[in-house]
Amino acid sequence: MQEFNTSFAIAADLIFSAKPELLEIVMLSLRVTLSAVAIACAIGFPLGGMLAVARFPGRGALILLFNTLMGLPPVVVGLLVYMMLSNAGPLGFLQLLYTPAAMIIAQAVLITPLIIALTCQVIGSLFLEYEEQFKALVVPPKTAAAALLWDARYGLMTTALAGFGRAVAEVGAVIIVGGNIAHVTRVMTTAIALETSKGELALALALGFVLLCLAMGVNACVLAVRAIGEKRAYV
């Protein structure tokens, strides 16, 4: 398998030469996935927080549902979003199919359950510590959830990162709703799939390394923010 060595060389070359074509694909990957993560967090944090704090009938079933949806296959999400956005579907008039917006929607649908379930977990264990106080002060669940979400903000960054990881790595959903159109909807994972299908295995693997570097960059940024924030909060 000399492909490995060739791949490292190609990957290094790709990164340092910063070809405009590759840059375009990398930027689109970032744009799509970061937007999807933002949407998923906007929905998932409040919902997950409420689910952890509020007590109502059917709560257990809801938690089970979101935990189950963490295993949603990307292809299925892609198909569902395709059927909605297709010209033959109910949302066809929006004309979003084969655009980056469609890819954002698909990835957001894919990772929102994950964000909800993990947030519920994080806030749930925090809630156990404060439950007595909240009860004594008769704090409404909404306020309690908001306070706990703020308190757990650094922990929730890891939750967002988990969502980012799942979204940036998936290919099944974005290739269906994006169409892998050159210069329009081609992202890192669909480019990897394309090069693999051309038999250009070394190049495909090299693109994989580039994607990994990208993910590392995002993770490093978030961890840095977290470290600085925690220092400020506790010193």
Next chain:
Amino acid sequence: MIRKTLLSLILILTLFAPTAQAQEKFIIVQSTTSTQNSGLFDYILPKFTAKTGIEVRVVAVGTGQAIKNAKNGDGDVLLVHAKPAEEKFVAAGWGLKRYDVMYNDFIIVGPPNDPAGISGLKDVVAALKKIASSKSFFASRGDDSGTNKKENRLWKSANINAEKDSGKWYRELGSGMGATLNTGVGMRAYVMSDRATWAKFANKGDYKIMVEGDARLFNQYGVILVSNKKHPRVKSQLGQRFINWLIGSEGQSAIGDYKLKGKQLFTPNAK
């Protein structure tokens, strides 16, 4: 809280919506992996865009899926290679008219030790019979693509029910041409491929062309404008301009000019 969330969602989406509509003059072509993977589109489409200012966005999937997508109105032009299915598409009113565009041919590739002994055969049906009788591995696309439809018709001419042995020597991969070649080479199976994908394919290993030149391996590509009767949003005018260019002298000579390592991959044959 819900209203705030919805507002932020709409905000994020609208941030991206304008970029999608910014280049207003574009068409979507539902096409096959062979035309894209061979590099043909990269060669001819810039010429069309330079002349007309119309951007062509290609969604490259198997012929079966391309036709399905076109039926859903998710494309303006259909460019695939399965004539019977294309004629059915037009007859049912999904498309306006089918034009021949170009052709090349299918080939069967295999490992050099050639367990079925088909190397050099001119008769593809005889070759398939030998593969079946020797129970040599055969990797099929199994994805209702143009290549897959052709392969099924050839098995039928050979009077062999290969699907009965699916999972034994007959392997249905349910994948695109490139993925099937990757897997086929890995499992030392015979594979039927279109010549263009094979020519551009970089992971051939020690594989060689075993069967070629049979008239039954003819591979015709056709182009169809998707009907705007069923889907009013289809861009008929821009789509027709693309088709006219493709079957006109400029498009035809562009197709003929595309060469890979000195070899022409598609022969234009519009009437």
